[in-house]
Amino acid sequence: DVKVTQSSRYLVKRTGEKVFLECVQDMDHENMFWYRQDPGLGLRLIYFSYDVKMKEKGDIPEGYSVSREKKERFSLILESASTNQTSMYLCASSPPTGIFTEAFFGQGTRLTVV
């Protein structure tokens, strides 16, 4: 079974802190994604990566950056956390994108910025 593991289930950080969210997958997937999920807004794509050291902006990249130094690991960085970044963050991985591509998700990190 594909396993996508996010480093924390719950995080509380202060405004202005630099925050690191880590994600590891064990299925050698090329693609990895970071989403944030807010009630009524669905999943919004922050960044994705289709290869090591490659990254592409999603729909809402402002205030975030990412790092993919190894194929299995994709990190999301909040450069200076703000209260409007309080949200559920979901990491996902998938094989090369195609019609039947399934996204496999981690359990999510609920981040609260105070």
Place this chain on the structure above:
Amino acid sequence: TQLLEQSPQFLSIQEGENLTVYCNSSSVFSSLQWYRQEPGEGPVLLVTVVTGGEVKKLKRLTFQFGDARKDSSLHITAAQPGDTGLYLCAGASESNYQLIWGAGTKLIIKP
């Protein structure tokens, strides 16, 4: 920009009732996926539909892809409390297969 409108946003019904959730768009998708998410977990894929008019069944769940591949529906027959969760549809863009997500339907089935 491709959009996928999902309705209803929230549904609370009694056990044994039937329900339908809709995903609609003005854009054509190469495929349409339905996911289910339980509290505290990430979404898990239920089904992928690819061909216009395609119908897939998963026990009491019936998924249909519109003839023009712009819309999809999820019908649950005789809903059970175990069906409770957030249901998400996601369309794969024709140009690059990136997933476009609906906002989700929060479903509560009361015993």
